[in-house]
Amino acid sequence: MSRHRASGPMLAEPCIEATAAPPSGTVTELFGNTELERLRGMVLAFPRTAHRLLNERHAPDAVVRYTLRAEAALRLDSLREAMTLASAAVDHAMREEPVDPGRLLPAVTVLADAAVVAGAPDAVRSCMDLAGLASKFGDQHRLIVAAGLHAVAVFQQHSCREARHLLDQIGHTCTDGVIVTAISLACDTVTACCARRGQPHWPPPKLPVITAGGLVQPALTAPFLPDRFLRWPGVHDCSSTAG
Ligand SMILES: [Zn+2]
Secondary structure: OOHHHHOOOOOOOOOOOOOOOOOOOHHHHHHOOOHHHHHHHHHHHOHHHHHHHOOOOOOOOHHHHHHHHHHHHHHOOOHHHHHHHHHHHHHHHHHOOOOOHHHHHHHHHHHHHHHHHHOOOOHHHHHHHHHHHHHHOOOHHHHHHHHHHHHHHHHHHOOHHHHHHHHHHHHHHOOOHHHHHHHHHHHHHHHHHHHOOOOOOOOOOOOOOOOEOOOOEOOOOOOHHHHHHOOOOOOOOOOOOOO
16 A cells, blocks of 8 residues: 555545565655556556556556556646546446545546546536545545535536636635645636636646546645646636635
8 A cells, every 4th residue: 555545534535555676776765565556656657658558468457557557648638548547447446346435536536537638528417426435435535536526527617606606615614734725826816817817718738637536635735725626727707806
């Protein structure tokens, strides 16, 4: 189990065995001691390499392989591929008996995130599906991620004011400093988007930041929601002066 995941007691943990002895030297120091930790680190730092290496030999576990490949594809802005791979991960995880939320929820999170980044018509529903599953399994981290992504999807497809209201609700229910800061930054991003409404929209030139709530980064990060809010122009029903 990684140090990362051990820090979140309410996070659903996957039951994954290491599949190979850890190598020695700097690669281990950089990416961790287990095969899963090394693959996670590679997706984060070298998504193109990870995408190439994530085959059955390096990641024989189909749920892990499809989820990590989806995360790498999303990082590379290959959104249709990310959605296809994440759907495959969800299908494999759903067929397991019993269902392991620590394996299912990261896949469902990546699927919802890919739908949001792609601006897919069913993005709102995908986020609500994720929220329902996170609530059912008591995964507080992914419940927050789901609520944030839902706000982004609502911003994209329905209403900036409603999205702002959803963010405020998250902020009011959380006391964790990291989450409060992340939600505050998301609110600032919506406000800035509202101030620029009517102007041509340019998505961020950088590739999408790593999915929050996936296998690589299980919890919400500060840059995640601002990055997602900036991907699409949004539907503005705000006043002329603010969001
Ligand atoms: Zn607005």
